Amino acid sequence: MGWFSTTPFLNVPVSTQITYRKSSWWKLNQQRLTPWIFLFPGLLLFLVYVIWPIFNSLYISLLQWDGLSPAIYVGLSNYIELLDDEYFYISLMNNLKWLILFMLAVPIGLGLAIFLNQTIFGIRLIKSLFFFPFVISQVVIGIIFSWFYNPRGVIGPFLDKLGLSNYAILADENFATYGIIFAGIYPQIAYCMILYLTGLNNLNTDQIEAGRMDGAKGFSLFKNIILPQLKPATFLAIVVTVIGSLRSFDMVAIMTQGGPYGSTNVLAYYMFETALSEYGYRMGYGSAIAAVLFTIMMFYILFFIYRMYQSEKKGL
Amino acid sequence: MFPIPIQKRPLINRISYKILVPVSLFIWLIPLIGIMLTSIRGLGDITAGNYWGIPSEFLLFSNIKDVFQNTPMLSYIINSFKITIPTVLGAVAISCMTGFALASYKFKANLFIFFTFIAGNFVPFQILMIPVRDLTFQMGLYDTVTGLVLFHVAFQTGFCTLFMRNFIKALPNELFEAARIDGTSEINIFLKIVVPLTRPAIAALSVLIFTFIWNDFFWATVLIQGQHAMPITAGLKSLNGQWVTVYHLLSAGSIIAAVPPVIMFFLMQKHFIAGLTLGASKG
Amino acid sequence: MKKIIATLTAILAMGFSSSFAGTLVINTDLTDPAPKAAFEWAFNKFQEENPDVTIEVNNFDHEGYKQAIRNFLTTSPPDVFNWYAGNRMLPFVRAGLVEDVSDIWSDTGWVDGNLTEGMSHAKKPMTIGGKQWGIPYTYYQWGVYYRKDIFEANGISVPTTWDEFVAACATLKAAGVTPITIGSKYLWTTAGVFDYLNLRTNGYEFHMALTKGEIPYTDPRVHAVFDKWDELVKPGYFLENHASLAWQEAIPPMINGEAAMYVMGNFSVALFKEGGLTNDNLGFFQFPEITPGIPMAEEAPTDTMHIASGAKNKTDAKRFLIFLSRADVQEEMNKTLGQLPVNSGSKVDPDPFLEAGLNMLNNAYAMAQFYDRDAPAEMASEGMKGFQEYMVNPDRRDKILERLEKVRQRVYK
Numbered sequence A: 001m002g003w004f005s006t007t008p009f010l011n012v013p014v015s016t017q018i019t020y021r022k023s024s025w026w027k028l029n030q031q032r033l034t035p036w037i038f039l040f041p042g043l044l045l046f047l048v049y050v051i052w053p054i055f056n057s058l059y060i061s062l063l064q065w066d067g068l069s070p071a072i073y074v075g076l077s078n079y080i081e082l083l084d085d086e087y088f089y090i091s092l093m094n095n096l097k098w099l100i101l102f103m104l105a106v107p108i109g110l111g112l113a114i115f116l117n118q119t120i121f122g123i124r125l126i127k128s129l130f131f132f133p134f135v136i137s138q139v140v141i142g143i144i145f146s147w148f149y150n151p152r153g154v155i156g157p158f159l160d161k162l163g164l165s166n167y168a169i170l171a172d173e174n175f176a177t178y179g180i181i182f183a184g185i186y187p188q189i190a191y192c193m194i195l196y197l198t199g200l201n202n203l204n205t206d207q208i209e210a211g212r213m214d215g216a217k218g219f220s221l222f223k224n225i226i227l228p229q230l231k232p233a234t235f236l237a238i239v240v241t242v243i244g245s246l247r248s249f250d251m252v253a254i255m256t257q258g259g260p261y262g263s264t265n266v267l268a269y270y271m272f273e274t275a276l277s278e279y280g281y282r283m284g285y286g287s288a289i290a291a292v293l294f295t296i297m298m299f300y301i302l303f304f305i306y307r308m309y310q311s312e313k314k315g316l
Numbered sequence B: 001m002f003p004i005p006i007q008k009r010p011l012i013n014r015i016s017y018k019i020l021v022p023v024s025l026f027i028w029l030i031p032l033i034g035i036m037l038t039s040i041r042g043l044g045d046i047t048a049g050n051y052w053g054i055p056s057e058f059l060l061f062s063n064i065k066d067v068f069q070n071t072p073m074l075s076y077i078i079n080s081f082k083i084t085i086p087t088v089l090g091a092v093a094i095s096c097m098t099g100f101a102l103a104s105y106k107f108k109a110n111l112f113i114f115f116t117f118i119a120g121n122f123v124p125f126q127i128l129m130i131p132v133r134d135l136t137f138q139m140g141l142y143d144t145v146t147g148l149v150l151f152h153v154a155f156q157t158g159f160c161t162l163f164m165r166n167f168i169k170a171l172p173n174e175l176f177e178a179a180r181i182d183g184t185s186e187i188n189i190f191l192k193i194v195v196p197l198t199r200p201a202i203a204a205l206s207v208l209i210f211t212f213i214w215n216d217f218f219w220a221t222v223l224i225q226g227q228h229a230m231p232i233t234a235g236l237k238s239l240n241g242q243w244v245t246v247y248h249l250l251s252a253g254s255i256i257a258a259v260p261p262v263i264m265f266f267l268m269q270k271h272f273i274a275g276l277t278l279g280a281s282k283g
Numbered sequence C: 001m002k003k004i005i006a007t008l009t010a011i012l013a014m015g016f017s018s019s020f021a022g023t024l025v026i027n028t029d030l031t032d033p034a035p036k037a038a039f040e041w042a043f044n045k046f047q048e049e050n051p052d053v054t055i056e057v058n059n060f061d062h063e064g065y066k067q068a069i070r071n072f073l074t075t076s077p078p079d080v081f082n083w084y085a086g087n088r089m090l091p092f093v094r095a096g097l098v099e100d101v102s103d104i105w106s107d108t109g110w111v112d113g114n115l116t117e118g119m120s121h122a123k124k125p126m127t128i129g130g131k132q133w134g135i136p137y138t139y140y141q142w143g144v145y146y147r148k149d150i151f152e153a154n155g156i157s158v159p160t161t162w163d164e165f166v167a168a169c170a171t172l173k174a175a176g177v178t179p180i181t182i183g184s185k186y187l188w189t190t191a192g193v194f195d196y197l198n199l200r201t202n203g204y205e206f207h208m209a210l211t212k213g214e215i216p217y218t219d220p221r222v223h224a225v226f227d228k229w230d231e232l233v234k235p236g237y238f239l240e241n242h243a244s245l246a247w248q249e250a251i252p253p254m255i256n257g258e259a260a261m262y263v264m265g266n267f268s269v270a271l272f273k274e275g276g277l278t279n280d281n282l283g284f285f286q287f288p289e290i291t292p293g294i295p296m297a298e299e300a301p302t303d304t305m306h307i308a309s310g311a312k313n314k315t316d317a318k319r320f321l322i323f324l325s326r327a328d329v330q331e332e333m334n335k336t337l338g339q340l341p342v343n344s345g346s347k348v349d350p351d352p353f354l355e356a357g358l359n360m361l362n363n364a365y366a367m368a369q370f371y372d373r374d375a376p377a378e379m380a381s382e383g384m385k386g387f388q389e390y391m392v393n394p395d396r397r398d399k400i401l402e403r404l405e406k407v408r409q410r411v412y413k
Helices: A014-060 A077-083 A086-102 A105-116 A123-134 A138-149 A156-161 A176-201 A205-213 A218-229 A231-246 A249-255 A267-276 A283-315 B011-040 B043-048 B060-070 B073-104 B110-122 B126-138 B145-169 B174-181 B186-197 B199-214 B218-223 B232-242 B247-267 B269-276 C002-022 C033-049 C062-074 C086-094 C117-122 C148-153 C162-174 C188-201 C204-211 C220-233 C248-255 C268-274 C314-325 C327-337 C352-362 C377-392 C394-411
Strands: C023-028 C054-059 C080-084 C135-139 C142-147 C178-181 C259-265 C282-285 C302-307
Touching: A014 A283, A014 B073, A014 B110, A014 B126, A014 B145, A014 B186, A077 A283, A086 A176, A086 A231, A086 A267, A086 A283, A105 A123, A105 A176, A105 A231, A105 B011, A123 A176, A123 B011, A123 B247, A138 A176, A138 A249, A138 B011, A138 B232, A138 B247, A176 A231, A176 A249, A176 B269, A205 A218, A218 A231, A231 A283, A249 A267, A249 B218, A249 B232, A267 A283, A267 B126, A267 B218, A283 B110, A283 B126, B011 B060, B011 B247, B043 B247, B060 B073, B060 B247, B073 B110, B073 B145, B073 B186, B073 B199, B073 B232, B073 B247, B110 B145, B126 B145, B126 B218, B145 B199, B145 B218, B174 B186, B186 B199, B199 B247, B199 B269, B218 B232, B232 B247, B247 B269, C023 C062, C023 C314, C033 C054, C033 C314, C033 C327, C062 C080, C062 C086, C080 C086, C080 C314, C086 C302, C117 C135, C135 C314, C135 C327, C142 C148, C142 C188, C142 C268, C142 C352, C148 C282, C162 C178, C162 C220, C178 C248, C188 C204, C188 C220, C188 C259, C188 C377, C220 C377, C220 C394, C248 C259, C248 C268, C259 C268, C268 C282, C282 C352, C302 C314, C314 C327, C377 C394
Parallel strands: C023 C054, C023 C080, C178 C259
Antiparallel strands: C080 C302, C135 C302, C142 C259, C142 C282
């Protein structure tokens, strides 16, 4: 970068030389300063609205505070109370159910993608129609499904035929969570499908042909040649599905509000319920729940970052 | 090609495939078909339990009219636009800058800042909820569109930065170097070279963010309380509470809420999918 | 020059303050048609009488309001807002968010007057720490709404004792009719049943002591309440799937004749009638006696109007409260609401349900507000969750009561 620092001094008049020197400071440091200028607005907003609140929440989790009267510092007692809170364990278990069952969206999405990866008439439109549940708000999906499940609703006539008349899955503590997950996974499958469709589009044809030449067929071709090539798509599908499963708030809020009697609660909703709902306003306790959720998520975020870091190092 | 193109399969497979595809599409869309059928019906069908038969009356338009006349649906929709559009503009503009800064300059904190953006993007909303709500209170922006937009812009900056940075990083670096040798200032490199080249990324990002924000429910619940600023998702939720027994109106309302992102999706499908699947085909 | 500026400022300031004085900001949660109409009438009438005042209404949806109230009271307080009597207003009063309106309740009154004599009997529930914090404008009875025709067809007469009540349920069940409908998705309906069972089994004083946190939930007397409840839950006298239904969704079974009774508040009459029931086939009776000799207390929640301590226009706010307490205003509003006026000078609409309610409440030993207004919010929320769980799984009673006891010890500490 030394190319512009000395040579221009040769035939420049004094007066301009001074102004040049001024701008030369800028020029010298332009490369160093520009990124910070560009980063400033985004970084500032992000620090204020995302980074600082995380630490602030962790601090609030040590308080007893109802948002109205002054807060009292109570140390770890919110966390100790959590350990003895039945609803907390129910929520945690439900989060686990969400996580495990949501993972089904990945293979189902892959299956759908393989099924649809053909070139027949109208396939583009068909793919779009398969995808479009993802575009619709979770609120709408939640409303559709709760009405779907209502024994006096759409599914009623079918259940009657199965001899299950008047069965309300959302009122059954043993199955309500599965009912919500089923609704939640619906758009998630669409998302995974589209990821895999893109992956399938970019397969290396030579490798496949070579594999077929070697006699690889059916499942072994899929397992040994296709799946490894789909690795980036799989990685992304898992990433978005894990996040989707932990952000289960919307569905629970619309479909059951955590009921019946807390049996469909998840940490995300339970936190909201304790901190902001009609009977809640335990900000400290809510923050403690959020902190647990955050810690769980952090493992996963660190894993993701580690992977990104590895690929960045390769890239550099 | 994987799987083997259906055209190369025996006739029987071809025929069964052509039957199977529409059938599975129908099954897949049953929930949506159900709600569309219901939105056509009148109260008579609903109370009589006629959900799947032929609607006895075609009342889609009168139901939609009912929804607009008897509920603040129109103002909910307008609010949704007032929240969504500025957020898209803000988040995309800001992330063009952050993305450019992180993609084409080498400095010590670069990767650290980049990873901070990524990590923040994955954080569960609940850990931000109470402080963000308090902050918005203190700024006097609680229960306003501005307050919600500011937060959305800030939070979406994480994802958008990841997206733009990777896109700009993939551009040939020689372009910038050549411009620098020509004495182009950094700001002009950004405005005259980077921005035009990232147009496809900007388009993809805009459609994505539009859908995300339009469909946001959580923050609308946390930062908005009155009808004057409430977007359609939260509005629909409150109608859900009142309309527990008038499914046909609820269905019509749901469909109205779904229309803008669906139109957006079908118009900008290519960009939308390109945005969503960024990284699905290469590491 | 200085003088001119000072005068200008003064004029401007006057202009501003008078425009302030002219606007009255009211926050309400009027989503159902009846309250909406009643208040629209009241707002218009008030404006007619006070042409210098402009009313500005911020309307919230009913469920959302309960969350919103905390926010707006602390950040952008209105002048007037509606809420509920009893423990429900306590946290706001304690936090200094509600204006003390003792002056309009006192005999000497406030500059613009005071409440009429007809209101003096309602002073107690509005009092915390010797001061009054708002005015009540309506209340309504709870009890059992039932299908007269179904009772008649099965040869059942209105039960007045517990045994008769249980026998009536058995007869209905045998006839293939669900004896009692209920929708417990939003929990509070279960509290209506609990309150009555407790009021009738143990009496008003015990019920109040329990909601004040003075009695353990594991107390044998609480178990006695659940023993009675068992007699209804275990044979399946309540509607199936009630946990998936909102209270309104439990009304159609009664309209269709699939269910015969609903333990509810009088606000439900409007929905019953909308669904096609009339005074001929819809009836009301007092929740029957359980422990003989215990004086009959009733559930009668009161809706109230308050002034925010941060109100900008307290003068007109007080005027509005006095206006709302007037006999003629309450009479007209409650006609539309289908509820009972608090002012004893108001006439009650000649409606069989209101007359029955008024008659019952006038003879009541005492009135409870409702579980979620008498108990503090946190206890109420856990309690009602527990009631719902119990109604689905009566076998878990012990576990539930132990959990509630744990919550009680934490909440009232």
